[in-house]
Amino acid sequence: MKKNFILILSFVLLAIGACSSDDEAVQANVVAFAATSVNLSAETTPIEIKFASPTASAGSLTLTYTETAVASGTDYSTTPAIAAGKLIVPFDQNVSSVTFTFKKLKEAIEGEVKNVVFTISSASINAVISENKSIQVNFNETASLGNALAPEVGGPTEPNQVFVDLSSGKMTAVPRVSWDLGFYSGTDFRVIINHTVKMTAKQTTSVNIDEVQAEDATMLVNGEGSTTQIDDPAGDITKTAIAVISATDAENKVYVINMGSNPGTVAPKVGSEGTGTGPSRGWKKVRILRSGNDYKVQYADIAATTHDEIIVTKNAAYNFTFLSLLDKKTVSVEPQKAQWDISFTSFTNTTGTQSGGIAPYNFADFILNNVKGGARAYQVLTTAFAYDAFTLANVESAKFTDDQRNIGSNWRGTVGGTDANGNPTSGFAARSDRFYVVKDPAGNVYKVRFTAGVNAAGERGYPTFQYAILK
Known part of the structure; x- marks a missing residue:
């Protein structure tokens, strides 16, 4: 100069x-x-x-x-x-x-x-x-010193996913039903299914997308069904319901897709949720191939004898490129991979069954951390540290893991009470006995505590939280 x-x-x-x-x-x-x-x-x-x-x-x-x-x-x-x-x-x-x-x-x-x-x-x-x-x-x-936020998931039917960037305080709300498949932007060729709408995917033996397929009553979420038909709830990209997309076309099978359920159209009872109580989103079949460094997607209704085809291009700035099978186009869902830290949504997790196994289960009021973008989180109980007294010196880096559910549903629970007749009741509430440490993709570390999960009327789907940067 x-x-x-x-x-x-x-x-x-x-x-x-x-x-x-x-x-x-x-x-x-x-x-x-x-x-x-x-x-x-x-x-x-x-x-x-x-x-x-x-x-x-x-x-x-x-x-x-x-x-x-x-x-x-x-x-x-x-x-x-x-x-x-x-x-x-x-x-x-x-x-x-x-x-x-x-x-x-x-x-x-x-x-x-x-x-x-x-x-x-x-x-x-x-x-x-x-x-x-x-x-x-x-x-x-510079990173935000902290804030108090209220993600707009949309009430007890939670029609929105909300992505939160703690360093700027920016929140991005996206309709949960706006996408169906997410195409990984990393070196591997992996495809995720929409984990917010009770979607499942099952591989067939066919490589012919124009072959008629049938609905499968075993493709269930909510305490039944198979965990092989959902993506790994922890977020391991190598454990998707759809197998890795092979460079050899003949190895890429047709999948039947249960498109899951829409959010409820009628408000549920106060204190209940209606994230997946709406009408079925139908069934599709897909076959996914490679096209150079991109994806070639063949898709149709399960009874169709012809199909549509679209090329989905990898974009390294994002974790995934998202596709709507219903709208037949790619759509914007997540912010860029380094520009969000946690998301509020409903989510397909797993639960124990009476037979001692595990099965897919839909969780409302769920919080994920952006593991693929580099965000990590862990829980701290107030019996160990008071939120206000917790500082950067108290952070235990070894507790950060690659599980995207480290906040999950642990932040909320039920509280007991009685109704006007003296009968026991339970209500939904944010837990006050814990908070969370979140490290964002840029390395900023925050303490986060959830202050509510319901509105004044007791309706779910109204989360609030506060956070502060640790220095």
């Missing part, structure tokens, strides 16, 4: 010299910012303006400025101070540079764009303003 500055001033001086008359008229000085941009890494930063030669007399420079998502006096201040929409920077005689001070009063949190552009508009001495007449002062991004 220094070489560029000198080169620019040299050209300008040559031009001025060429235009000067032989009567030894006073040559104009040249003034410019020493850099065209600066990223604020400290609270106070000097901003340097240079002259091509020592100033012949004292004077001042007048700077204009343009603000992006900041305000003077609130987000930053300068010395000298801004007045009347301008910054006047005085300088002495016989100096080669002058500085003003920029003080950052508020940080920018991750995802925000905050800056100020200063431009030299005039000088009180005979001077030429060079090409480096402006500088952009960028507020560095």
Whole structure:
């Protein structure tokens, strides 16, 4: 940057010299910012303006400025101070540079764009303003210190998945029924099914997508069915219901897909949930092949003798690219893989059966952490640490695991009570005897506690939580 500055001033001086008359008229000085941009890494930063030669007399420079998502006096201040929409920077005689001070009063949190552009508009001495007449002062991004949030999952039928980025406080709500399959963006070729709608997938022996298939009454969720027909609840991408997509087409079988259930259309009894009580979403059949580094998807209704086909392209910025079989197109669901940490949703987990085995089961009010993007979590009981007293020094990194259910349904439970007739009742509530440590993909560590799971009327699907960064 220094070489560029000198080169620019040299050209300008040559031009001025060429235009000067032989009567030894006073040559104009040249003034410019020493850099065209600066990223604020400290609270106070000097901003340097240079002259091509020592100033012949004292004077001042007048700077204009343009603000992006900041305000003077609130987000930053300068010395000298801004007045009347301008910054006047005085300088002495016989100096080669002058500085003003920029003080950052508020940080920018991750995802925000905050800056100020200063431009030299005039000088009180005979001077030429060079090409480096402006500088952009960028507020560095930093993680949010904390917040209190209320993800809008949509009440007791929980029609939405909500993805939360703790570092910015941003929440992204997406209808659960907007997608059916997710195509992994990693080096492996893996496909997940929609774990929020009680979906299951079963491999057939056929490689002919146009062969008629039938509904299968054994493809169940809610205490029956087979765990081989759902994706690994812990989130292990090597354990999907649909086998790894082979480079050899003949090894890729047709799958029958039970598309699961829609959210309920009638509000359930207060305290109950209706995440999967709506009408069936029907049945499909799919066969997935490779297409270079992408996926070729063949799909149809199970009784159809023709099919549709679509190419799904991997996108390394995301964990998955999502496809709606019903809408026949790719859709936006998750934020970029490094831009969310936890999600609120209903979820296909497993539960024990009377025979001693395990079976798929739909859990409402479930929380996942973004293991594929690098987010990790673990639980802390208040018998070990009080939430307010818990600091970064108390974090036990060995407790972070690759299980996306480390918050899961553990954050909520039921509380006992009695009705107007004295009969015992139970209600849904956030547990106050625990909180969670969450590390985001950028390495920021937070403590998170859930403060409610119901609204004032006792209806489920209204979670709230608060969190604070650990430093």
